[in-house]
Amino acid sequence: MKVNADDELNVERINRITAEIAKAGKEARIKAYLDAIVRANVNVIEEVIRMSDLTLEQVLERTGLIAKWEARGRAEGRAEGKAEGEAREARAEERVKREVAKKLINNIGLPLEQVAQVTGLDIGTLRQYRE
Numbered sequence: 001m002k003v004n005a006d007d008e009l010n011v012e013r014i015n016r017i018t019a020e021i022a023k024a025g026k027e028a029r030i031k032a033y034l035d036a037i038v039r040a041n042v043n044v045i046e047e048v049i050r051m052s053d054l055t056l057e058q059v060l061e062r063t064g065l066i067a068k069w070e071a072r073g074r075a076e077g078r079a080e081g082k083a084e085g086e087a088r089e090a091r092a093e094e095r096v097k098r099e100v101a102k103k104l105i106n107n108i109g110l111p112l113e114q115v116a117q118v119t120g121l122d123i124g125t126l127r128q129y130r131e
Contacts, residue, residue, distance in 0.1 A: 010048050014063045034065065097121055102129045 017037065038045065049056055060066045097119045104110045104118065105126060112126045119126075 011052070011054065011059060011062055014059070034063070098129070101126055105129050106131045
């Protein structure tokens, strides 16, 4: 189905187009197609909203766009949360290494070379931990 800027666009047609595209199961093409429709028909969409009892949010909800945006937002949030958690874990691991190194050097008296092997920290850093 070809949609041009001159084509008449209403909620029913948007729903029909969305349903047809969804059947194809090609999400990337769906997003691109819906984006092209909306961009090509901004004035028509605004007119449909003005002439009906629907709000923009209701139009977007009925076309399924809000659900897609929410899903994308959740996925992005999970990815950001995972990255943040991994960074926090790496910082915590580094703190533990440094504390272990300090104890091995000052409490047990291990040579810096052995502490470096155990912790993976460099000798220069370990020298700073001597009390």
